[in-house]
Amino acid sequence: MNFWLIQSLNSLALGGVLFTLAAGFSLIFGLMRVANLSHGAYFMLGAYVGLSVLDQGWGFGWAIIAAGVTVAVFGAVVERLVLRRLAGNSLAQVLATLGIAFIIADGSLWIWGGDPRSVSAPEFLSGGMELFGATFPKYRLAVVVISMLVAIGLWLLLDKTRLGVMIRASVDDMQMARAIGIPASRLFTIVFCLGAALAGIGGVIAAPILSVYPGLDADMLPLALVVVILGGLGSLAGAFIGSFLIGFIYTFGQVLVPDLAYIILFLPMVIILAARPRGLFGRISA
């Protein structure tokens, strides 16, 4: 009984981390039609930046802020200098983001070295907590709560603010949105920065669970891809459901059949693609 509860919490925590990654990926794709293959690298870059801040003796909050800001600025530069020049050629944009992913990955290896680094959770969140007669690691509970807050925040942003209305309008019909005077170009930068920042923050939040190591980007990117393929591109709800679905499947897969965890990941993707090529909540056919 305990085993199932603990693993369920682990699944939820992984799902939460995946959501911070997949939400940005999905939003960027929905708005700009760019499959940002450097998203996994942003996640890792955020984790490394957070690690450096923690090494300086600053707190976890600062680590999150520093990672979010750094990766957002990086994203802004990429969007302005690279993606914008390739506007309208989505294949070239995807390949450019792939190149950037390699540059970040190798650059991180250069700066932070090849050894895996573990990160300890902030003190007030370390240790366990008694719930339903079982001890849960506090930090994982916190990750679930944070990811829920992020989800709610994103939902409010998209559903209740003027900015969100403009973003949704542009996702649904870019030409019409431009025609009625929505500043699509500025929206692109804002959304790309937001998505990048979310990935960076996700990296820091995940660091105490996953630790930080070269190759973290290549581990996370396919998970994010499977999430958005499952959930549907451009849909926040899809990213949410997909993340937790994959969180559960991957966590239990790793525990129950560690050798074949990746094959198990493959199955839901196949089933969904066979039944609904656009994903569970997808509105866009790419």
Added chain:
Amino acid sequence: MKRGLIVVLALLALSLPQWAGGIYYINLASQVLIAALFALSLNLLVGYAGLTSLGHAGYLGMSAYLSGWLMLNLGWGHGASAAAALLGTTVMAAIFGLVALRATGISFLMITLALGQILWGVAYRWVGVTGGDNGLSGLTRPSPFGIDLGKADNFYYFALAVLLLVFACIAVWVGSPFGASIRATKDQPRRMSALGFNVWLIRWIAFVVSGFFGAVAGLLYVYYHQFISPHSLALSNSAEMLLMVIAGGPGTLLGPLLGATAVVLLKNIASAYIDHWIMLLGFFYLFIVMFVPGGIVAGLDRLSKSLRSRQVASNKVQP
């Protein structure tokens, strides 16, 4: 002009062990040939069918692991294990095609990437079968017709023969009516289906054939290295293959050969000076995508055209 270029290239390739000056360079040339095979097979999808795949290293992996595992664990010979590897990988390509071709464009790319990463994960984690991070080692090269492929120049000629054979097959295939229909599904999928062609089936066949030739390249790869590990299946390897196609010129016959040569040489030269090949690969990607769209072949075409038009212009001015 193009025919002349091909003849010169063929003569250079045939005489390479004579002038290359050392085993290192002959081996390097063999690596170029193997890379060119991968690029040729991937080009069928990327260049002709317009389906950009980022999981092509998966075929390398499947073919190499399958033949290696059969030889090491069941004691099969080279011939039987090679046949089984080709068959198994082609079947896998057929299944992957069913999944990936639910989509086209960027989604297709994402699905192939995910499939490739899943294969990588299997190779990495299924330690009991694949040896995990250590991979499968202690593999041998075959000796077809009593020719010892352990020698560098013998292997080079073997790889060259395979490459020429595959090149000829692909040249004939893309020149055939079926090849024309593949290109047409890239440019005008709607009209093709309106004309009564089964666009999906045409794409699927291109996908499977590409996988088969990828498996051929994978066999050469494992014979050359006599070793296979998950690193060969990594995303960076798939990206390298795609870069060869895109840098060379997708949808051309010579492009993949040029692209493979450029990438392999760059990789070897660069790694002599710096450890950061992956970063260079990234910058190379950005450079090609931003400044040489269409690849080297198209770039050369443009260059020769602009030179010629300049000549014509100056001829006109003179009298």
